[in-house]
Amino acid sequence: EIVLTQSPATLSLSPGERATLSCRASQSISNYLAWYQQKPGQAPRLLIYDASNRVTGIPARFSGSGSGTDFTLTISSLEPEDFAVYYCQQRSNWPPGVTFGGGTKVEIK
Amino acid sequence: QVLLVESGGGVVQPGGSLRLSCAASGFTFSSYALHWVRQAPGKGLEWVGFIRYDGSNKYYADSVKGRFTISRDNSKNMLYLQMNSLRTEDTAVYYCAKPPDGQWLVLSYWGQGTLVTVSS
Numbered sequence: 662e663i664v665l666t667q668s669p670a671t672l673s674l675s676p677g678e679r680a681t682l683s684c685r686a687s688q689s690i691s692n693y694l695a696w697y698q699q700k701p702g703q704a705p706r707l708l709i710y711d712a713s714n715r716v717t718g719i720p721a722r723f724s725g726s727g728s729g730t731d732f733t734l735t736i737s738s739l740e741p742e743d744f745a746v747y748y749c750q751q752r753s754n755w756p757p758g759v760t761f762g763g764g765t766k767v768e769i770k
Numbered sequence: 771q772v773l774l775v776e777s778g779g780g781v782v783q784p785g786g787s788l789r790l791s792c793a794a795s796g797f798t799f800s801s802y803a804l805h806w807v808r809q810a811p812g813k814g815l816e817w818v819g820f821i822r823y824d825g826s827n828k829y830y831a832d833s834v835k836g837r838f839t840i841s842r843d844n845s846k847n848m849l850y851l852q853m854n855s856l857r858t859e860d861t862a863v864y865y866c867a868k869p870p871d872g873q874w875l876v877l878s879y880w881g882q883g884t885l886v887t888v889s890s
Contacts, residue, residue, distance in 0.1 A: 704865055759820075
């Protein structure tokens with residue numbers, strides 16, 4: 662079973678700063694990685710899929726990169742609405758399945 | 771627009787059963803695989819399982835295999851999660867989710883979730 666490890670667990674930053682979130686897979690997952698944002702009391706929202714493809718309607722300040730085992734979600738300049746928890750997710754084609762990382766909370770410093 | 775509405779959550783005793791439903795609209799239901807994902811209070815996301823567009827195959831997380839069953843009724847645009855032999859660790863908000871076009875295993879649309887509490 663592939664394990665996803667996200668770091669740091671908490672990131673304390675100010676609006677306007679750059680956020681760099683990491684997701685590491687226990688074995689290579691090619692580019693089969695997605696990123697989600699979740700705010701309190703809300704369902705998750707898909708931001709990025711296949712490591713670097715931004716979903717339509719997601720602001721350009723969100724970008725994803727990486728392949729193999731190491732992936733990064735970058736928020737170029739934090740807006741007040743970006744403070745939330747972010748999860749990475751990998752997909753396995755066989756057997757078909759999904760695994761989430763433990764999450765990174767981006768909080769206001 | 772895509773709408774997913776879960777229902778059926780509540781309080782159940784350990785060892786009990788519960789069936790969750792997810793009513794879908796705004797897309798061609800019979801063309802998409804659908805997933806269940808859960809989130810324990812204050813914890814992260816955990817994938818529960820998914821069912822193919824025609825119900826022919828279902829896949830589950832090891833933590834629920836043999837206890838939970840996913841089914842669907844394409845004539846009613848409904849997705850179900852039958853949960854048996856419930857444990858306290860199954861306490862969570864349960865979401866149904868839909869992939870985007872061309873994908874099976876990425877989740878672009880989510881319901882608002884329904885809370886299941888397993889407690890004596």
